[in-house]
Amino acid sequence: MNAEREFQGSYWLESAPPGAAAPPPAGDLAVDVAVVGGGIAGLSTAWELVRQGREVAVLEAGRLAAGVTGHTTAKLTALHTLVYDRLRRTRGPEGARLYARSQSAAIRHAADVVQELDIDCEWEEAAAFTYAENPRRVGELRAEAEAAREAGLPAEFVTETELPFPVAGAVRVTGQAQFHPRKYLLALADDLRRRGGSVYEDTRVVGLTEGEPCVLSTDAGVSVRAGEVVIATHYPVFDRALLFTRLSPRRELVVAGTIDEERAPRDMYITPEQATRSVRTAPLGDGERLLIVTGEHFTPGTADVEERFARLTAWADTRFPKVTFTHRWATQDNDSTDSVPLVGPLHPGSRHTYVATGFGGWGLSGGIMAGRLLCDLVSRREVEWSGLYDPRRLASVVREGGTFLKHQGQVARHFVGDRxxxxxxxxxxxxxxxxxxxxxxxxxxxxxxxxxxxxxxxxxxxxxxxxxxxxxxxxxxxxxxxxxxxxxxxxxxxxxxxxxxxxxxxxx
Structure with a gap:
């Protein structure tokens, strides 16, 4: 990367100041539900529960919406690269339909929330594209378009896009959205407080005792007693469910800069090629938009990150010349072994503890979906797609045994070899x-x-x-x-x- 360039961090954090801090609890607490984690999944869950009349406390180790959600690309879409063709093979056509239905419902719900709370979060409707430049991948794209259409999405295979370079083909799904995730979540947190919920920042949870009630302990020695506990910490901080055996962390880099409005793509794009390339823009005003380019995924601790940033910036410079890059940051997510998030009871013996993780880079639609699903599960209401996301599922793990073993092999190599x-x-x-x-x-x-x-x-x-x-x-x-x-x-x-x-x- 050009050493003369000076870059700021996440645009979402820079452009949405957090306001007044929410101090840690002054003493022990007792609530109906404790939600651990103040990102998209945690705040969505807490807000849904408060609306149901529950007494809820959100416990965030840092600042609200400043972790993974504050470093996302901020696409809100049900088209998750090439997931549907894989799902209809591994989870069957009904599994693919439930996935599409639940993710699409999350997008519609977010739109309703923005309107209900009158949130100024730069909400824009857009189409989502999964594209390829290599003609050899056209077969994959056609299969994905067919699978997504069968699953209920308005998907089609196309060969033309608004990108300033040719593509061999693409899957297009209309009616998706992009927005400012931090402005959305800070408004959600404000409404949560108005409804009687509590939010505590700089409160790291370090222990969990399950029971009736459950008891959480923090690094400051405070105890939180709760009838129900939701772990929404991105990667679960408690290992009793052994979910770490089914999750692999993935880090991706982001570069962003100003582009003239007339040259700016208005839709959202992603390709699995070249270790992922994702493109979208956000409004800036004065005839400009912010071009956001994401890619170069890798396992944390295994890459020359400066070299990866340089590679991503060079790609963006070539495809979008005369863009002044002003920001760069990195995001992180976890892939589940079967490409489906893990949302539901924390482990087979759970009665009052729940988890949301494994969103595979699609945490915005996934987190909003998880908030609604977990609210229903805590309230003992049936949800048609709860089985699809249930962390206790075993059949899909068996079907995805190759991915599971590959992940465990990589962990074993680091655990033993690095010593x-x-x-x-x-x-x-x-x-x-x-x-x-x-x-x-x-x-x-x-x-x-x-x-x-x-x-x-x-x-x-x-x-x-x-x-x-x-x-x-x-x-x-x-x-x-x-x-x-x-x-x-x-x-x-x-x-x-x-x-x-x-x-x-x-x-x-």
Whole structure:
């Protein structure tokens, strides 16, 4: 990437200030429902429950809508790249129909919420496209268009788009939407409070005791007693359901910049080619829009992120010349082994605990869908697609055994291999400013970072989740776990779960 360019972080965070903070609870709490996580899934669930008259508390480890949701591409669509042809093979035609119906219902519901609450969130209706430039992939696209149409979406195969470069073919679905996700969620949180709900930021949940009631504990020693608990932390922070065996973390990069309105695509585009390329624009005013390009997906802790940013920016420069790139950030999501999110009871023995995870890069429609589904499940109401998303499902895991085994093999390679290779590492004095490296000290592995002023700091290299060895992401100045996606600041502070404990300090 051009070193002369200066980039800001997430546009969604920059353009929607959070307002007044919601302090952590001053003491122990007792509520009907505790929702852990203040992103799209958590806030949607809490808002739906408050509307049903439940006493709800949202517990967020950082700031509301500032985690994964604050770094999304912000497409609200039921066309999820090439999912429908796969679903009709793995879950049958009815499974594909339920998926399309539930995701489409989420989009319509979001539109109703925007209108009901009069939310100024730059809502725009748009078509969604999955395209390919390589003619060899046209067969896949035709099959996907057919499967999506059979599932109930208004899908068709086309060969023309508004993109400024030719495509071999595309699947088009009309009636989708794009919006400002943080403005939407902050308005939802405000309405939640007006209805009597509670929101607590900087409140990291570190323990869960299931029972009647359930009891959550926080890193500040506060206890929260709740009749029902929803875990909506993106990656579940509790491992009793062993969901980490069915989830693989995926990080993607985003670059964004200003483009003249007359040259700006108005619809939403994605291709599975070149480690994903996603394109959309957002309104800026004064004859300009914000071009948002996403791609270069990779497992956290396994890539040269600066090189990946450079590759993505070069692609965008070539396809959309004369764009001034102003922002760059990264997003993260989790893929389930069978391409369907895990939303429902936390584990087979659950009576009062629920989870929402595994949205596979489509967390906006998925999170809104999860909010409605979890509200119904907590209220003991039947939902026609609850079985499709049930985390306890086994049949689809068996059918997707190859994906499951591949994921577990990758985790095992990191868990074992990163401990023994290399047997020797760099010396701390050889680490340049702004970089980090894992070094060996007395048989242990330390994560050592040198800041821009030349000062060294060291923490344990073992992720506090399940003990995998972290790696340093220079572009984002973070230690990352390649097994389950936990991320830490150079000083060991948690940036992203599932870890709930910081990396332990080491004295150089």
């Amino acid at each position: 023994i290779l290399p047997l020797t590492g760099p010396e701390p004095e050889n680490i340049p400013p702004g970089y980090g490296a894992v070094v060996r000290r007395g048989g242990a592995q330390w994560a050592v970072h040198r800041d821009e002023k030349g000062r060294l700091q060291a923490v344990s290299a073992r992720c506090t989740h399940l003990g995998c060895i972290v790696a340093f992401n220079h572009a984002e100045q973070a230690w990352e776990c390649p097994c389950h996606g936990s991320r830490f600041a150079p000083d060991g502070r948690i940036l992203q779960g599932p870890a709930v404990r910081p990396l332990k300090k080491r004295d150089l």
